[in-house]
Amino acid sequence: MTPNDTSSPEERDRLIAEALTHAEARDLGYRPPSVAPTTVRWKGAVGAAGLLLGVALLVAPPAWLRGDPAPSVPREARELGARAMLYLQAQEIEAYRQRNQGLPDRLGDLESELPGLRFVRSNDRVYQLVAYGPDGRAMVYDSTHPAPEIQEPVVDLLSRIDGQ
Amino acid sequence: MGNVLLALAALMLLAAVLAPRWRARAFEQRVEAVAAGVDALRAEAEAVLTATGSWPASAEGPALVPELPPQDSTVTLAWRRISSTVVPDPPSGVDAGLPEADEGFGPEPPVPTPDYFERGAVSVHAGDDALLASLLERYPGSFVHDTVWTLLLPRVSAPPD
Numbered sequence: 001m002t003p004n005d006t007s008s009p010e011e012r013d014r015l016i017a018e019a020l021t022h023a024e025a026r027d028l029g030y031r032p033p034s035v036a037p038t039t040v041r042w043k044g045a046v047g048a049a050g051l052l053l054g055v056a057l058l059v060a061p062p063a064w065l066r067g068d069p070a071p072s073v074p075r076e077a078r079e080l081g082a083r084a085m086l087y088l089q090a091q092e093i094e095a096y097r098q099r100n101q102g103l104p105d106r107l108g109d110l111e112s113e114l115p116g117l118r119f120v121r122s123n124d125r126v127y128q129l130v131a132y133g134p135d136g137r138a139m140v141y142d143s144t145h146p147a148p149e150i151q152e153p154v155v156d157l158l159s160r161i162d163g164q
Numbered sequence: 165m166g167n168v169l170l171a172l173a174a175l176m177l178l179a180a181v182l183a184p185r186w187r188a189r190a191f192e193q194r195v196e197a198v199a200a201g202v203d204a205l206r207a208e209a210e211a212v213l214t215a216t217g218s219w220p221a222s223a224e225g226p227a228l229v230p231e232l233p234p235q236d237s238t239v240t241l242a243w244r245r246i247s248s249t250v251v252p253d254p255p256s257g258v259d260a261g262l263p264e265a266d267e268g269f270g271p272e273p274p275v276p277t278p279d280y281f282e283r284g285a286v287s288v289h290a291g292d293d294a295l296l297a298s299l300l301e302r303y304p305g306s307f308v309h310d311t312v313w314t315l316l317l318p319r320v321s322a323p324p325d
Contacts, residue, residue, distance in 0.1 A: 039166070040165070040166050041166075042166070043166025043167060043169065043170055044165060044166040044169055046166075046169075046170060046173070047166055047167075047168070047169025047170040047171075047172065047173045048169055048173075049173070050169075050170065050172075050173025050174065050176065050177060051169060051172055051173040051176055053173075053176075053177065053180075054173060054175075054176025054177040054179065054180045055176060055180075057177070057180030057181070058176070058179060058180045058183060061180065061183070061184055065180070065181065065184055066184050067184050067185070067188060068188070070191070070293075070294035070297075071294050071297035071298055071301065072293050072294065072297050073293055073296050073297045073300060073308045074297075077300055077307060077308055078308055078309065080307050081307035081308045081309035081310075081312075081314070082309050084307050084309070084314070084316075085309045085314075088246050088248075088285075088316075091246065091247070091248035091249070092246050092247050092248065094248070094249050095247035095248055095249040095280060096247070098249045098251065098278045098280075099280075099324070111221065111222050111223075111245060111246075111247060112222045112244040112245060112246050112247075112285075114244070114246075115287075115289070115309070115310065115312050116309050116310040116312065131309065132310075157305060157307070157316075158316070158319075160305060161283075161305050161316050161317070161318055162318045162319055
């Protein structure tokens with residue numbers, strides 16, 4: 001047969017039938033790889049267990065996985081902080097008193113109102129400042145008799161800062 | 165299906181092991197950013213002190229405060245100037261008691277002039293206790309009250325008015 005020849009319908013049908021028969025024979029010879037059911041179950045169980053373990057470790061990691069615990073402010077440092085705020089605010093009130101010959105009506109009248117303090121003005125001369133320590137206990141700075149346990153540690157701290 | 169579960173489990177376990185390190189690293193970066201803000205604010209205030217001999221006023225604070233990264237929107241930096249005064253003791257011999265009988269009321273004793281001082285304070289307002297504790301460790305002499313960490317700067321003399 002040359003390129004210019006045309007095949008007869010019978011010839012084409014025969015060739016197609018041969019190709020189909022060949023393809024069917026190849027298909028029959030193909031065997032899909034078999035997966036043992038036990039392997040599937042094993043992988044599924046291990047995968048699910050690993051997934052659950054991963055979620056649990058993410059949500060609530062144990063101590064050995066968490067590493068160093070987050071730092072927290074020691075109680076003594078908080079107590080010193082409350083005392084320092086009381087002392088510094090009292091110092092500022094005394095400076096105001098010297099300059100203005102009288103107490104401020106409120107802490108907002110001062111240049112710096114320190115946070116977390118209450119100001120109680122008893123009369124024109126006497127006032128109290130109140131701060132709350134780490135355990136919720138009130139610390140009172142009384143302008144007539146400032147407690148040494150409030151003043152002394154702060155004076156030490158300020159001496160160190162000013163001596164630097 | 166089993167293979168997919170195994171792959172997911174491996175990824176989840178890896179994330180669980182790495183997550184605390186990521187969190188610790190993010191926290192360290194946060195502390196560094198806040199400390200850089202504190203240092204910048206302190207440097208600005210010290211420059212004003214060097215130029216004028218006086219700490220910047222509290223009202224000037226907002227202009228000095230550097231911007232923190234957007235992820236630290238819950239942290240606020242603040243500047244304060246805190247005044248104090250020392251009233252010198254009256255000179256010895258000056259007593260409030262009554263004059264002697266043969267001694268009239270003499271000239272009034274000199275009233276001691278108070279000395280005024282001011283000190284600077286850099287504060288960080290943050291609800292994160294771990295952040296406050298890290299700043300406390302980093303800056304000796306600082307303190308924490310409630311949710312405010314404060315670093316005091318040395319006092320300098322201030323004009324009377």
